[in-house]
Amino acid sequence: MNAELTGETRTAVVTGAGSGIGRAVAVELLRAGWSVALAGRRVETLEETAALAPDGTSTPLGTSLCVRTDVSEPQDVAALFSSVRENFGRLDLLFNNAGTFGPGGVPVEELPYAAWRHVVDTNLNGAFLCAQAAFRQMKEQDPQGGRIINNGSISAQVPRPHSIAYTTTKHALTGLTKSLSLDGRPYRIACGQIDIGNAATDMTERMRSGILQANGELMPEPVMDVSDVARTVRHMAELPLEANVQFATVLATNMPFIGRG
Template sequence: MTTLTGKVALVTGASSGLGEATALHFAQEGAKVVVVARRVDQGTRVVQRIEAAGGEALFVQADVSRAGDAERMVAATLERFGRLDCAVNNAGIAGPRFTPIADVTEAQWDEVMGVNLKGVWLCMKHEIPALLASGGGAIVNVASIYGLKPSDIGHASYSTSKFGVVGLTQSAASDYGQMGLRINAIAPGFTRSEMVDPERPGAAERYRALTARHSGMNRLGRAEEPANAIVWLCSEAASYVNGAVLAVDGGGATRMY
């Protein structure tokens, strides 16, 4: 028997990269999956991949920075599947990079905070009552290594939002741990995705430098690697893990030789 048979998992930002890999892994473990994303074509494709493998999935188009969309995605989950057991809040945007903080515009700042931090809070606000009504469960929020240490690539708005996700996660874990709801986060390092694409012109050398600086394994992560950690955190194998922030980054690159 697979580890999540009979469970319902919701994944935001699930149309590509880490979110897609997580949705597929949930389905492989027997869960019914709600694929949430802004892009209809890509989100529908993920649902089709799950269904082609014999799983069951639902696509919900949503922008997590909008309260009504966050509420609607949970309502659609309950309407289709009748319960919610696991929620992964992965949707996020990069915002300005290689930009000193004083050069970030107010609009750029607000956009990053609206999706990466407010969006996680809005999703949790509507997911938590549904999870509690199902008897508890697990939430995993996707932070970043830049939520544990400062960004060194002129990425202050992103880093600030991810530090906020860590604080939000740990505070919520304290609020709801005694109610059978575990809330954890992962902090991925540089992982291949649309956001981290070394095949872009001129990007290969940049990512070689970043992995040498930030990964003890000196390579980019694969999307399935943080996805594996997320699904584990949602499983009974992690039943006493609450309020943790799990770095999935290849380890620190700190040696001096």
């Protein structure tokens, strides 16, 4: 039996919660009554996220917990989930969202190894470390189980030009999602993935002015409200553990995704 069926407050970890999609999802969950551990590299931006939650909600807010975390550092991840256990007692959801695009517009033959390694350490190794820690806690807690949602990006399906590090890590996240789904079955741990295209955040601001297309042209691309992404994640999160959205794609309707390349 999961937390919402027992009347307990549902608890979540959101990584990359200091901005963009992570911020929108954390605020959405807090306004829906979830208690949320906000993880990110800068405590001040996490606190800004937490301060956004009270605006315009009629539901009792969940508790926020801001934890400075570099997901690529195993000791930081261990400290994050230890703090969640101490403050909340259990974990119902991990939104595995922290990520970086890396240097934009760099051809593969010019990409420094250090830049490649930074993207891999954050997007893939960080996602694994957080998923492993969440899986361990969800397996051991009583009632057993929980849910992991990975942010795959539509780059988990198709690449943009000059994005080899980001695209490779996002394709790898799909394998992580599938493996977690399989390995979690005996323990009531569900895992799904949301692939997001052109949500309006600081990271996608350049979409409005023009971004390189597969044909070599620069073209502005439409964006969607990031709150639409947050509501989708919340829908996935609030399903009973007997149901799972395995993969969801949420994108700006007119962006060049179908037919990209």
